[in-house]
Amino acid sequence: MPIYANDPSRRTWLSVSEESDFPIQNIPFGVFLTRDDIITIGTRIGDYAIDLGALHQLGYFKDIPLTDDIFLQDTLNDFISDGQKTWRLVRNRISEIFEKSNETLKNNEDHKTVVLFSMDEIEMQLPVLIGDYTDFYSSKEHATNVGTMFRDPDNALLPNWLHIPVGYHGRSSTIIPSGTPIHRPMGQTLPKGADTPVFGPSRLVDFELEMAFITTDTNVLGEPISVDEAEEYIFGMVLFNDWSARDIQKWEYVPLGPFLAKNFASSVSPWIVTLDALQPFQVKSTEQEPKPLPYLQQKERHSYDINLQVAIGTENGNETTISKSNFKYMYWTMAQQLAHHTVNGCKVNSGDMMGSGTISGPTPDSYGSMLELSWQGTKPVKLNDGTERKFIQDNDTVIMKGYCANNDVRIGFGEVRTTLLPPFEAKKKG
Numbered sequence: 461m462p463i464y465a466n467d468p469s470r471r472t473w474l475s476v477s478e479e480s481d482f483p484i485q486n487i488p489f490g491v492f493l494t495r496d497d498i499i500t501i502g503t504r505i506g507d508y509a510i511d512l513g514a515l516h517q518l519g520y521f522k523d524i525p526l527t528d529d530i531f532l533q534d535t536l537n538d539f540i541s542d543g544q545k546t547w548r549l550v551r552n553r554i555s556e557i558f559e560k561s562n563e564t565l566k567n568n569e570d571h572k573t574v575v576l577f578s579m580d581e582i583e584m585q586l587p588v589l590i591g592d593y594t595d596f597y598s599s600k601e602h603a604t605n606v607g608t609m610f611r612d613p614d615n616a617l618l619p620n621w622l623h624i625p626v627g628y629h630g631r632s633s634t635i636i637p638s639g640t641p642i643h644r645p646m647g648q649t650l651p652k653g654a655d656t657p658v659f660g661p662s663r664l665v666d667f668e669l670e671m672a673f674i675t676t677d678t679n680v681l682g683e684p685i686s687v688d689e690a691e692e693y694i695f696g697m698v699l700f701n702d703w704s705a706r707d708i709q710k711w712e713y714v715p716l717g718p719f720l721a722k723n724f725a726s727s728v729s730p731w732i733v734t735l736d737a738l739q740p741f742q743v744k745s746t747e748q749e750p751k752p753l754p755y756l757q758q759k760e761r762h763s764y765d766i767n768l769q770v771a772i773g774t775e776n777g778n779e780t781t782i783s784k785s786n787f788k789y790m791y792w793t794m795a796q797q798l799a800h801h802t803v804n805g806c807k808v809n810s811g812d813m814m815g816s817g818t819i820s821g822p823t824p825d826s827y828g829s830m831l832e833l834s835w836q837g838t839k840p841v842k843l844n845d846g847t848e849r850k851f852i853q854d855n856d857t858v859i860m861k862g863y864c865a866n867n868d869v870r871i872g873f874g875e876v877r878t879t880l881l882p883p884f885e886a887k888k889k890g
């Protein structure tokens with residue numbers, strides 16, 4: 461089915477600024493609370509949030525096979541379950557409704573009043589109920605940097621790394637939308653030179669610059685997804701900050717991998733940009749040597765050219781961009797990750813979230829974590845206000861942004877923004 465919604469020449473009757481991440485060619489999906497405190501599924505064009513529940517009730521999606529309440533829900537899971545054909549029909553229809561020459565909604569003031577919201581009238585929610593969350597470790601530059609620091613520069617990559625998209629099962633209960641502050645976690649760490657651990661606030665709180673993809677129901681238990689079909693089961697992507705406590709991680713991760721160092725928070729951008737909208741930004745993926753096993757050999761192996769950046773905002777309102785990376789640096793593609801994830805018959809559900817792993821580029825200014833940017837604290841990162849950071853301080857805000865651009869169109873993700881508060885203090889009783 462053609463994706464008319466991607467037509468770069470299309471213009472909308474809504475006013476959209478040139479630099480907007482959300483032109484009419486984007487049409488992402490999200491969930492928000494309206495000014496009347498009603499939860500609904502919506503999309504965004506420019507700085508307008510569009511209530512898809514209201515549009516559907518007013519008949520704008522008639523002749524697309526959708527249940528009556530598909531957009532009147534507090535998550536996108538059921539809509540995602542409807543599959544790629546439905547996503548395309550709906551994106552194409554939204555594009556038509558807001559296309560410049562279409563006057564149906566444009567000239568209906570009553571309808572516009574219930575359908576359109578300004579961004580400051582609404583509150584974005586988590587877009588999906590995440591049943592399961594998996595985090596991969598698929599940037600070769602990141603894995604090499606970490607292996608060099610923690611183990612051996614001559615054998616930085618472990619022997620399995622070039623053969624398997626390495627990953628672990630994370631915890632979905634602490635995935636939060638942009639804007640939700642978090643507390644510096646408490647935990648066990650082993651001080652340098654000590655042989656018994658201490659308990660206290662983590663002193664090495666870090667971000668991980670990642671993206672995550674969201675799946676639809678892909679398979680029945682026992683059935684693998686082939687690498688060449690895998691992308692049909694990916695609904696879209698978000699920016700993903702996988703908060704990490706490096707000192708807790710170092711002490712706890714042997715032998716079963718990350719645990720409390722990783723599950724205190726992961727923050728996501730609230731609009732899911734569909735893989736369809738990202739199609740014009742497919743790029744050839746990096747060569748793989750050695751060749752992976754046949755079930756991981758993807759015919760048209762491609763990545764996506766998504767510019768990424770991280771900034772630290774300080775309490776006094778100062779903001780400094782500290783890293784610029786790109787999703788295209790990933791060694792393993794999303795299709796390879798999903799094929800590997802299901803090759804043993806593992807079932808994947810609608811709304812599952814898969815993190816890419818920290819996305820580091822080849823140069824030191826493109827590293828995706830403070831661990832790498834400050835090289836374990838040996839090279840402090842300078843901020844605009846003259847202060848330095850080795851890791852993230854209390855009351856710092858970490859801001860991640862991402863966008864694709866070519867000569868015709870810019871498709872962006874908006875941002876994921878999270879403030880790190882001091883450790884949680886229980887309210888005193890009495």
Ligand code: MN
Nearest residue numbers: 595668702817
């Ligand atoms: Mn991670």
